[in-house]
Amino acid sequence: MARELNKIRAVIVDDEPFARERVRRLLESDAEVEVVGECADGFAAVALIEEQSPDLLFLDIQMPGRDGFGVLEEIDAEQTPVVVFLTAYDQYAVRAFEACALDYLLKPFDEERFERALLRAKLQLRRDGAADGVDDEIAAPLAPRDAKANGAGNSHPPSLERFVVKAAGRIFFLKSCEVDWIEAYGNYVRLHVGKSAYILREAIGGIEASLDPARFLRIHRSSIVNVERIREMQPMFHGQYTVVLHDGTRLTLSRRYRGKLQKSLGNTF
Numbered sequence: 001m002a003r004e005l006n007k008i009r010a011v012i013v014d015d016e017p018f019a020r021e022r023v024r025r026l027l028e029s030d031a032e033v034e035v036v037g038e039c040a041d042g043f044a045a046v047a048l049i050e051e052q053s054p055d056l057l058f059l060d061i062q063m064p065g066r067d068g069f070g071v072l073e074e075i076d077a078e079q080t081p082v083v084v085f086l087t088a089y090d091q092y093a094v095r096a097f098e099a100c101a102l103d104y105l106l107k108p109f110d111e112e113r114f115e116r117a118l119l120r121a122k123l124q125l126r127r128d129g130a131a132d133g134v135d136d137e138i139a140a141p142l143a144p145r146d147a148k149a150n151g152a153g154n155s156h157p158p159s160l161e162r163f164v165v166k167a168a169g170r171i172f173f174l175k176s177c178e179v180d181w182i183e184a185y186g187n188y189v190r191l192h193v194g195k196s197a198y199i200l201r202e203a204i205g206g207i208e209a210s211l212d213p214a215r216f217l218r219i220h221r222s223s224i225v226n227v228e229r230i231r232e233m234q235p236m237f238h239g240q241y242t243v244v245l246h247d248g249t250r251l252t253l254s255r256r257y258r259g260k261l262q263k264s265l266g267n268t269f
Helices: 017-028 042-052 068-074 090-098 111-127 136-142 145-150 204-210 255-264
Strands: 008-013 033-039 056-060 082-087 103-106 162-167 170-175 181-185 188-193 196-200 216-220 223-226 230-235 241-245 250-253
Touching: 008 017, 008 042, 008 111, 017 033, 017 111, 033 042, 042 068, 056 068, 068 082, 082 090, 082 111, 090 103, 103 111, 162 196, 181 204, 204 216, 204 223, 216 250, 216 255, 223 250, 250 255
Parallel strands: 008 033, 008 056, 056 082, 082 103
Antiparallel strands: 162 170, 181 188, 181 223, 188 196, 216 223, 230 241, 241 250
């Protein structure tokens, strides 16, 4: 399909024709979205995603051939879009967020709930820096108005210095500098501190915006790393690297975020 300029490219995957039709109708009423394809099973979904490289994927879980989780396992990491799961079953919610889904729409959902999910997807794509096909014109509304007016686009607000963590019935404070890396966990994040991990009710995009960019850098859609914890970089393929931390943790640096890390480390790789 021909691509319309500046539109978020969406794909719908659901084995129920009525469900696909409803999602398509809701998306087509939004001027910022272009539906570039739809299909009814997991095998066709993988091929369609590889062909269209969508920004946004509405994905059913239970389907013939390959389920929604199987679809995501087959997609190249560089092609993984923002994912909103569609399902009539609530028991998959935890697994969906572990698969880094942005949202989980439980059928039957109303129009207001769908619009909230779509808005969250738009914000996530903008935070990701207009991912693979969403142009700067769409990302621009998120830039502070005063920064744009004064040419202060490189300014950064005061950085978050500590997290308030609830664990085992206790509330304690965790210095941000103590965090090794941060992992997306659906609508939440996991803070990895040594052998411990703590869950916060905050999306990874919001956490990224609040941290000191001289210390913490996004290296993948689902991970942020404390650059002082990096021990070595190991080349992989297609411009990707494995980031090895001092404790042996291995993370993936995707091509999209490579430039910022190179600049931070002095272009050493």
